[in-house]
Amino acid sequence: xxxxxxxxxxxxxxxxxxxxxxxxxxxxxxxxxxxxxxxxxxxxxxxxxxxxxxxxxxxxxxxxxxxxxxxxxxxxxxxxxxxxxxxxxxxxxxxxxxxxxxxxxxxxxxxxxx
Amino acid sequence: xxxxxxxxxxxxxxxxxxxxxxxxxxxxxxxxxxxxxxxxxxxxxxxxxxxxxxxxxxxxxxxxxxxxxxxxxxxxxxxxxxxxxxxxxxxxxxxxxxxxxxxxxxxxxxxxxxxxx
Numbered sequence: 652x653x654x655x656x657x658x659x660x661x662x663x664x665x666x667x668x669x670x671x672x673x674x675x676x677x678x679x680x681x682x683x684x685x686x687x688x689x690x691x692x693x694x695x696x697x698x699x700x701x702x703x704x705x706x707x708x709x710x711x712x713x714x715x716x717x718x719x720x721x722x723x724x725x726x727x728x729x730x731x732x733x734x735x736x737x738x739x740x741x742x743x744x745x746x747x748x749x750x751x752x753x754x755x756x757x758x759x760x761x762x763x764x765x
Numbered sequence: 766x767x768x769x770x771x772x773x774x775x776x777x778x779x780x781x782x783x784x785x786x787x788x789x790x791x792x793x794x795x796x797x798x799x800x801x802x803x804x805x806x807x808x809x810x811x812x813x814x815x816x817x818x819x820x821x822x823x824x825x826x827x828x829x830x831x832x833x834x835x836x837x838x839x840x841x842x843x844x845x846x847x848x849x850x851x852x853x854x855x856x857x858x859x860x861x862x863x864x865x866x867x868x869x870x871x872x873x874x875x876x877x878x879x880x881x882x
Contacts, residue, residue, distance in 0.1 A: 655807070657807075683869050685869075685870055687873075692875070692878075693875055693876075694769070694856055694858075694873035694874050694875045694876050695808070695856070695873045696873070697870040697871075697872070700868060700870060740807055740808070742807075744869055751869075752798065752810045752813050752820075752821055753798075753808075753810070753858075753871055754810075755807030755808045755809070756807050757805070757806055757807045758805075758806075758807050
């Protein structure tokens with residue numbers, strides 16, 4: 652049972668434009684959501700996160716939006732840069748503990764063209 | 766601050782052989798995770814330790830996989846005997862215990878790419 656889903660395997664965007672990556676979840680116990688970025692031959696690196704008590708969190712060019720009623724979150728990258736080309740994973744934590752397990756989506760390959 | 770260290774980076778073995786991976790988490794991090802990432806999929810949790818105790822190993826194939834975290838610091842993950850479907854990247858991650866609200870991310874190592882032939 653896939654509790655976190657990223658339905659777009661890939662996304663191609665022109666440099667300078669907006670990239671929007673989407674993620675859906677099914678488990679109502681999830682209360683914290685994260686985005687990780689992964690380059691080839693490297694481990695995932697943390698990008699941005701959001702608590703379920705918020706609907707938006709912004710960090711520089713990256714903004715995450717959370718719609719709890721729709722069980723949907725999205726990552727916006729503005730403006731997109733070629734160095735943003737990577738695999739992006741959505742992940743979720745449940746239960747309010749500080750040591751819960753991360754449940755990941757399948758990932759979306761973002762390609763930013765110069 | 767040093768990151769999560771893993772070794773080896775790459776390993777090729779024949780099916781039915783055994784293999785072991787090592788992980789040293791970020792200093793002071795009480796929680797350690799082992800994830801398996803098969804090509805084209807997201808990371809899947811195999812086992813989670815809190816200090817040297819197991820918190821979650823529900824998705825660990827216990828007939829062939831084992832893991833330990835002696836003294837609550839570094840950890841080893843072993844596969845014996847390996848199968849072709851074990852070919853994947855094995856990621857170790859760690860996180861601190863946070864008593865108050867705040868960021869709750871885990872920090873990942875570079876991973877070990879295992880190929881079983």
